[in-house]
Amino acid sequence: MSLRTTGLGVTSLAFATLFAGGALxxxxxxxGLILPMTGPQASTGKQIDAGVxxxxxxxxxxxxxxxxxxxxxxxxAVPDNTKRLAQELxxxxxxxxxxxxxxxxxxxxxxxxATQSKSVELVMAxxxxxxxxxxxxxxxxxxxxxxxxxxxxxxxxxxxxKKVVTMVSDYAPGIDAxxxxxxxxxxxxxxxxxxxxxxxxxxxxxxxxxxAADAKPDAIFVFLPSGRAAPSSSSSSSAGSTRPAxxxxxxxx
Numbered sequence: 123m124s125l126r127t128t129g130l131g132v133t134s135l136a137f138a139t140l141f142a143g144g145a146l147x148x149x150x151x152x153x154g155l156i157l158p159m160t161g162p163q164a165s166t167g168k169q170i171d172a173g174v175x176x177x178x179x180x181x182x183x184x185x186x187x188x189x190x191x192x193x194x195x196x197x198x199a200v201p202d203n204t205k206r207l208a209q210e211l212x213x214x215x216x217x218x219x220x221x222x223x224x225x226x227x228x229x230x231x232x233x234x235x236a237t238q239s240k241s242v243e244l245v246m247a248x249x250x251x252x253x254x255x256x257x258x259x260x261x262x263x264x265x266x267x268x269x270x271x272x273x274x275x276x277x278x279x280x281x282x283x284k285k286v287v288t289m290v291s292d293y294a295p296g297i298d299a300x301x302x303x304x305x306x307x308x309x310x311x312x313x314x315x316x317x318x319x320x321x322x323x324x325x326x327x328x329x330x331x332x333x334a335a336d337a338k339p340d341a342i343f344v345f346l347p348s349g350r351a352a353p354s355s356s357s358s359s360s361a362g363s364t365r366p367a368x369x370x371x372x373x374x375x
Contacts, residue, residue, distance in 0.1 A: 150189040151218050153244075154211030156232070158199035158224040166224040166348055167196070170246050193217065199224050201231035208232040212239045219244055225347065226250040226294045233257040250294045251302075267295060268302040274343065275303045279310030283341045286312060287334040290345040292319035299345040307343075315339050322347070 155174065157167030174192060183190045193215055197203040204223070211217045212235060220236060221244035223229035229248040233256035236243035245253055245262040254260050278286065288303060290296035296319065304314045315337040320330050334342050 150191045151185070152191045152193060152215060154208070154215060154217035154220045155192050155194045155222045156197050156204055156207050156211070156220060156228070157194065157222040158228075159194070159196035161198040161200070163199040163224045163348065166247055167199075167222070170222060170224070197224075197228055199228055201227040204228040205231040205235065208235045212241055217241070222246055223248045226253060229253050229260075230256055230294075233260060236260060248295075250298045252294070252298075267298045271299050271303040271343075271345075272306040275306035275312070276310055278341060278343075279307060279312045284312055285315050285337075285339045286341050286343050287316045287318060287337050287339040288314055288343045288345075289318045289320065289330055289334060291322050291347060293322060295347065296345050300343075303343050 155171070157170055158164055159167045159171065171194060178190065178192075193211060195207040195211065197207055204227075208220050208231075211220055219242045220232055223232065223243075223245045224247045226248045229243070229245050229250075230253065232243055233253075235241070236259040237257040241259060243257060243260045245260060245264065247264050248262075249265050249267045251266050251268060254262055286307060288300050290300045300317055300319070304317065307314060316333065316339075318330050318333055320327065
């Protein structure tokens with residue numbers, strides 16, 4: 123996801139809302155940008171915010187004669203915060219669009235509000251496949267996890283990797299990554315020996331890596347959300363010399 127793509131998503135969607143009815147009588151189009159600017163996922167929020175600002179600096183803040191107003195809110199990637207901020211933006215700030223959403227739980231938390239208020243929800247990062255089914259008012263400009271995991275699985279199968287252990291964070295994006303990788307890899311003739319899931323908040327990867335090593339795979343497929351602790355060098359060495367096929371550590375999930 124590039125900075126230009128992020129900014130383009132905001133401006134293009136703002137243009138679309140001009141013809142949705144609500145913005146025609148207004149002098150501006152308001153976009154509520156809900157991002158994790160602090161906490162473990164802050165890198166995602168800061169990159170998206172920078173992309174929005176860059177695009178508007180390069181192309182201006184006016185679309186079809188309407189001024190684009192972006193209201194940035196920090197949810198820290200905490201779904202309860204996301205829901206509260208989305209409600210405030212819709213009810214108090216009268217935004218035409220709610221956008222951003224660094225992680226899947228945040229995007230899902232805002233979905234009922236988008237439906238109730240008939241507000242467009244623009245997902246700029248969270249990648250779980252089911253997000254766009256949570257509300258008819260959701261659209262996504264970033265990616266779906268299968269877009270990265272399926273090519274990884276196909277590449278692995280074509281490059282002599284026959285047996286894989288998958289290791290993923292135990293929440294919706296991780297399970298989505300696991301399922302899409304496993305489906306594509308087995309269809310390509312590969313075998314998934316084990317599917318290992320670990321808690322989001324777990325600093326010690328040694329037991330999970332050891333389980334993977336004991337299965338003696340050709341490679342390990344790993345999914346971790348950005349900002350979380352990666353396995354330490356000592357943890358990695360304890361699992362033997364198994365080589366990784368890929369690491370799908372998504373920028374935002």
